[in-house]
Amino acid sequence: MAVTEGLKPEKVFYYFEKICGIPHGSGNVGRLSDYLAEFASDRGLYCIQDEWKNIIIVKEAAQGYETEPPIILQGHMDMVAVKKPDADIDMASQGLRLAVEGDYLYAExxxxxxxxxxxVAYALAILEDEEILHPRLEVIVTVDEETGMDGAKKLDVSGLQGRRMLNLDSEEEGVILAGCxxxxxxxxxxxxxxxxxEGCLFALRIKGLAGGHSGCEIHKERGNANCCLGRMLYELNEVLEIRLAELRGGLxxxxxxxxxxxxxLIPEEGEELLRRQVGRLEAELRYELQTKDPGVFVELERLPIGCCSCVVGEDSARLxxxxxxxxDGVQAMSADIEGLVETSLNLGIVKLAREAVGMQFSVRSSLESAKGAVIKKLENLARMAGASCQVRGDYPGWAYQKASPFRDxxxxxxxxxxxxxxxxxAIHAGLECGILAHKMPGLECISIGPDMKDIHTTEERLSISSVERVWDYVIEILKQKSS
Structure with missing residues (x-):
């Protein structure tokens, strides 16, 4: 029996479970894109699947709505695929294991x-239903939104007629997003x-932090495990000669x-000092984060190896x-919108390989100039440290429109x-509305969606009742006539 059987709207949850059964982490969306193309073909709907696997599906207007201006429904097919360290699942080849608890749907x-x-589930349910009243619908489902919005950048929109767009990539019911x-x-x-x-080999681990989406939760000043680890290593290296063998953090x-x-590795005689220092630093960290991120803790484990390949001392210190x-974190708050983060960055991934260490940042700003300044700062810091710096996935913001009949x-x-x-x-997270608005002059956008919690984490939850209410809201928007 399907996990979502009996949940309402039935077709929305039917298709959501279908989607969850197909691996679709960023960069691994081929199967899901093919499923969407097959869905359209089976129902005789016009469909374009481009070389990057973006999908456009068109459904002509319902009877009586032929002269109404079209509406674009838009979302993305990729997800941030993260799992708990001990989870027995290959997210590149296996579907998710859904479960229900109270009003929430989650994946184990x-x-x-x-x-x-x-x-995507909303769009498929709407496309399949012949009873829903609507103008011409143009459904856009893009690829790799989570890794730089490359799908939206490459999408050819020249054949689209719509200039009113419902982006369904928001996570709070009752909020109409109009800028990002x-x-x-x-x-x-x-x-x-x-x-x-040679020496004593230790593993130092930062655990228990809440994490979260770097656009939606960055203002909460939760602990960043990579930054916490960097701070501890720096202070330890001031009193001990640390030579790194492995380093990893973030997904x-x-x-x-x-x-x-x-x-x-540390010198043989350094174990007692190391343990004292780690205890002190953990106490400081837990005290500082006792309100913002109270679950943090530190593990220190001596490993039964005394000889290994490690980074030379000078390079370890520089790293x-x-x-x-x-x-990392909030760099500036908006002077125009109370409570809105203007500029931030997130050190999301650190990975030490054989011959180099990689560090990956997500930079965000509602001001192009401020975003550019942060990027230049990162380029300069890298150059001073002898590191290379690459900028990718640059995308524009979505400016708030003072006049928007569709939003009204x-x-x-x-x-x-x-x-x-x-x-x-307006929000600090990124949406594809900005890219598509740049490509389609005169496009009016809003972004809405049901309640979700802790997206991009293993604690992500989707409110079942909210999915139904937002479904009703979308259907009501579609059936509105201009006169």
């Missing part, structure tokens, strides 16, 4: 991909030399890392210094349905 030991599988930050990914690569070393550049680990000095229409529909005002906001 992994992220759920409600961002943005629920948008732009962003970019920045990668550091620092070469290192190795040698065979996605746009997710605040929850765990990080370093394996390193540790770069990790400790890497900027959706707000009025919400007021009629629920008897209260929707919140109209």
């Amino acid at each position: 030991d992994t992220s759920l991909g409600g961002d943005d599988g629920i948008a 930050a732009g962003g970019a990914r920045v990668d550091w690569t620092l070469p290192v030399r190795r040698e065979q070393g 996605a550049d746009n997710a605040i890392p929850r765990e990080a680990e370093a394996v390193f 540790i210094g770069l990790l400790f000095g890497a900027p 229409l959706t707000a009025e529909v919400y007021r009629r349905m629920y008897g209260r005002e929707p919140r109209i906001e």
Whole structure:
């Protein structure tokens, strides 16, 4: 029996479970794209699947809506695929293990991909239903949104007629998003030399942090495991000669890392001092984060090996210094919108390989100039440390439009349905609306979605009741006539 059987709207959850059964982490969306193309073909719907696997499906207007202006429904098919360290699942080849608890749907030991599988499920349910009243529908489902919005950048929109767009990539019911930050990914690569070393080998692990989406949760100032580890290593290296053997932390550049680990050699006589210092540093960390991220803890384990390949002392010190000095978190708050982060960056991934260490940042800002300044700062820091720096996945922000009849229409529909005002906001997270608006002059966008918690983490949850309410809201928007 399907896990979602009996949940309403039935077709939405039917298709969501289908989507969850197909691996679709960023860069691994071929099977899901083919499924969408087959869905359209089976129903006689016009479909374009481009060479990058983006999908456009068109459904002509329902009877009586032929003269109404088209509406674009838009979302993305890739998810941030993260799992718990001990989870027995290969997210590149296996589907998710769904479960229900109360009002929430989640995936056991992994992220759920409600961002943005629920948008695709909504679209498929709407396309299949012949009873829904709607104008011409143009459904856009892009690839690799989570890793730089490359699908939206490459998408050919020249054949689309719609200039009103419902982006279904939001995570809070009752909020109509009307603007977002732009962003970019920045990668550091620092070469290192190795040698065979002897001494005491230890593993130092930061665990228990809450993590979260680097656009939605960055203002909460939760601990970043990579930064916490860099700080501890720097202070330890001031009193002990640390030679790194392994270093890893984080799973996605746009997710605040929850765990990080370093394996390193110290001199034989340094164990007692190491344990004292780690205890002191853990106490400091737990005290500082007792309100913002109270679950943090540190593990120190002596490993039964006394000789291994390690980074030479000089390069270890430079690596540790770069990790400790890497900027992270909120850089500026908006002066125009209270509570909105203007500029931030997140050190999401650190990985030490044989001959180099890689560090990956997600940079965001609602101001292009401020985003550019942060990128230049990262480029300069890398150059000073002898590291290379690559910028990728640069995408524009989505500017708030003072006048938008479509936004006004959706707000009025919400007021009629629920008897209260929707919140109209801009967000710090990135959405594809900015890219598509740049390509389609005159495009009016809003972004909506059901309640989700802790997206991009293994604690991600999707509210079942909210999915139904947002479904009703979308259907009501579609059936509105312009006169």
